[in-house]
Amino acid sequence: MTNTQTHEHPVVVGGARLGIDDVVRVARHGVRVELSPTALESVRATRSTIEGLAEDTVAHYGVSTGFGALATRHIPVELRAQLQRSLVRSHAAGAGPEVEREVVRALMLLRINTLATGRTGVRPVTLETYLAILNAGITPVVHEYGSLGCSGDLAPLSHCALALMGEGLVRDDDGEVMEAGEALADAGIEPVVLAEKEGLALINGTDGMLGMLCLAIADLRQLVTTADVAAAMSVEGLLGTDDVFAADLHDLRPQPGQARSAENMRKVLSHSPIRDSHRDPEACTRVQDAYSLRCAPQVAGGARDTIDHASRVAEWELESAIDNPVVTLDGRVESNGNFHGAPVAYVLDFLAIVAADLGSISERRTDRFLDKARNNGLPPFLADDPGVDSGLMIAQYTQAAMVSEMKRLAVPASVDSIPSSAMQEDHVSMGWSAARKLRRSVDALTRVLAIELVAASRGIQLRAPLQPAAASAAVIAALAAVGNVAPGPDRFLAPDLEAAYEAVLDGTVVTAAESVTGRLN
Numbered sequence: 085m086t087n088t089q090t091h092e093h094p095v096v097v098g099g100a101r102l103g104i105d106d107v108v109r110v111a112r113h114g115v116r117v118e119l120s121p122t123a124l125e126s127v128r129a130t131r132s133t134i135e136g137l138a139e140d141t142v143a144h145y146g147v148s149t150g151f152g153a154l155a156t157r158h159i160p161v162e163l164r165a166q167l168q169r170s171l172v173r174s175h176a177a178g179a180g181p182e183v184e185r186e187v188v189r190a191l192m193l194l195r196i197n198t199l200a201t202g203r204t205g206v207r208p209v210t211l212e213t214y215l216a217i218l219n220a221g222i223t224p225v226v227h228e229y230g231s232l233g234c235s236g237d238l239a240p241l242s243h244c245a246l247a248l249m250g251e252g253l254v255r256d257d258d259g260e261v262m263e264a265g266e267a268l269a270d271a272g273i274e275p276v277v278l279a280e281k282e283g284l285a286l287i288n289g290t291d292g293m294l295g296m297l298c299l300a301i302a303d304l305r306q307l308v309t310t311a312d313v314a315a316a317m318s319v320e321g322l323l324g325t326d327d328v329f330a331a332d333l334h335d336l337r338p339q340p341g342q343a344r345s346a347e348n349m350r351k352v353l354s355h356s357p358i359r360d361s362h363r364d365p366e367a368c369t370r371v372q373d374a375y376s377l378r379c380a381p382q383v384a385g386g387a388r389d390t391i392d393h394a395s396r397v398a399e400w401e402l403e404s405a406i407d408n409p410v411v412t413l414d415g416r417v418e419s420n421g422n423f424h425g426a427p428v429a430y431v432l433d434f435l436a437i438v439a440a441d442l443g444s445i446s447e448r449r450t451d452r453f454l455d456k457a458r459n460n461g462l463p464p465f466l467a468d469d470p471g472v473d474s475g476l477m478i479a480q481y482t483q484a485a486m487v488s489e490m491k492r493l494a495v496p497a498s499v500d501s502i503p504s505s506a507m508q509e510d511h512v513s514m515g516w517s518a519a520r521k522l523r524r525s526v527d528a529l530t531r532v533l534a535i536e537l538v539a540a541s542r543g544i545q546l547r548a549p550l551q552p553a554a555a556s557a558a559v560i561a562a563l564a565a566v567g568n569v570a571p572g573p574d575r576f577l578a579p580d581l582e583a584a585y586e587a588v589l590d591g592t593v594v595t596a597a598e599s600v601t602g603r604l605n
Contacts, residue, residue: 097193098123098200102402104395107298111190116219119200119211126202127211130411134205137417138164138280144409144417147280168283169249175242175287176252178227183240185255187523188226190295191237192218192244194402195286203405204285205417213276214248214286220271221257222247224264226292232504233425233515236406237292240516245286250275281409289406290425296519297398297432301391303526304435307533308387309604310588311442312345313597314536315380316352317556318449321543323362323460324373326353329381341392342385344605349381351601356553358544374458376448383445387438394431401428425515429498432518439525440490443532447483453539454480466542466571473574476539479581483535486528493521493528534584537593541569555600562596563587 092115095106099120109115137144138161159167196218198204199211224247230239246252250265268275278286319326329346353359372378409419454476456464467475497518503510541560544552552560563569567583587593598604 094118097197104298108302111186123200130202168278171283172245176246178230178239180228191291194291201405204407205281223255225253231516232512234512236289236423240292241287293515293519312348316349317540324377341388345384346381348604352555357551397431425513429513429515433496436494439529440494443487446536450539493525534588558596
């Protein structure tokens with residue numbers, strides 16, 4: 085993937101707090117990053133503090149000592165550049181598959197953001213070089229395994245710091261793997277020779293897990309709205325009722341996310357001829373819909389409130405300057421434990437639970453469409469000629485397999501801890517692992533919702549000559565423009581499911597619904 089920078093306004097670090105959307109813009113869309121006018125001044129001021137300590141005969145952690153369990157050794161001046169190089173080289177010990185470009189870019193941005201606060205003690209040249217690498221689209225190769233989420237994301241951040249030194253592997257702006265020194269030379273960037281404290285400052289942060297949290301929040305915000313659209317279309321196609329989405333009913337339980345989801349569903353179902361066809365209580369003998377229809381706002385609403393909670397945690401973390409030791413505002417250099425990823429790890433795990441449950445209720449709605457005993461007059465499996473055709477039978481199998489996987493991914497990583505560094509680091513957060521599994525769960529949820537939308541679209545069309553609500557019709561048209569969601573004889577189904585997945589992923593589904601409803605909450 086080429087990292088072509090957009091013409092959007094640049095994201096500025098070292099001044100106002102970064103927002104979640106800023107992280108997404110840089111990580112995913114290649115927006116340029118700039119330093120605030122005061123950032124380098126602050127960095128210079130705190131660097132002078134570190135340089136003063138470097139000359140002190142008293143040992144200072146990270147400046148004139150070893151690291152972790154080796155912090156008791158005093159390092160002489162002539163070995164300190166080697167100390168910093170050795171730290172980064174030894175900690176760049178990741179293994180396994182390469183993580184995604186957007187994750188690495190988010191990690192780099194967030195480390196730059198902390199360096200720009202002036203609380204870490206790096207030199208201005210180190211910050212400026214890191215920024216130049218990010219803006220050049222050079223992305224260090226970072227691996228799946230290596231972070232325990234305490235002392236920060238050490239291994240992932242070390243692979244990035246290694247590139248700053250002109251070592252290790254990176255991908256250039258065109259995505260080609262090459263040696264870091266070659267990529268920096270091609271971009272006209274001079275590698276950095278690290279000085280006292282800088283190795284620690286480059287690797288001691290929660291930036292990897294926080295970056296993945298920001299990306300997941302952005303994705304889940306869109307997916308929970310997509311879930312409202314899909315649920316409303318399923319209610320419509322299954323001849324369910326929208327009476328249960330009335331605002332006054334949800335006011336009786338003032339959960340804010342629930343009210344928003346119910347409002348979204350009302351908007352999508354507004355003026356539906358299919359719904360109006362069975363509104364007469366004498367013609368419709370069913371008293372209540374199944375929970376997967378009736379309780380959709382409660383589940384999606386709970387998900388919304390959880391995402392909002394996770395967003396608050398992310399915003400607090402985005403305002404943080406995490407390093408150890410850290411230079412305080414009054415000039416002290418203090419050891420601390422702010423690198424522990426527990427606050428971020430907890431919400432990453434919480435969001436995996438939310439994603440799994442949204443996927444689970446979506447799969448149940450799809451299954452109702454396919455069961456002749458429960459779909460209120462539609463053909464079995466929405467097949468054209470049941471028995472000859474299997475319709476969407478195996479699409480639901482695919483959904484079920486992903487939902488089962490999502491349930492396993494919902495098992496929290498943050499409850500585990502394996503001591504490290506000769507018991508110096510005896511409790512860790514596993515926040516990076518929580519973030520990695522959440523990414524897989526978010527992708528699965530995108531696919532699960534896409535399959536429900538395909539089933540709902542086919543089910544609604546099978547209600548002809550009755551017409552759907554205008555919002556449902558717009559979504560069906562948008563899906564039909566990229567794939568085939570029309571009823572008919574069996575066909576190669578995977579491409580149609582993939583097209584629907586892309587339409588969910590890029591926001592096409594929500595945009596189509598909003599073209600009728602206006603902005604959905």
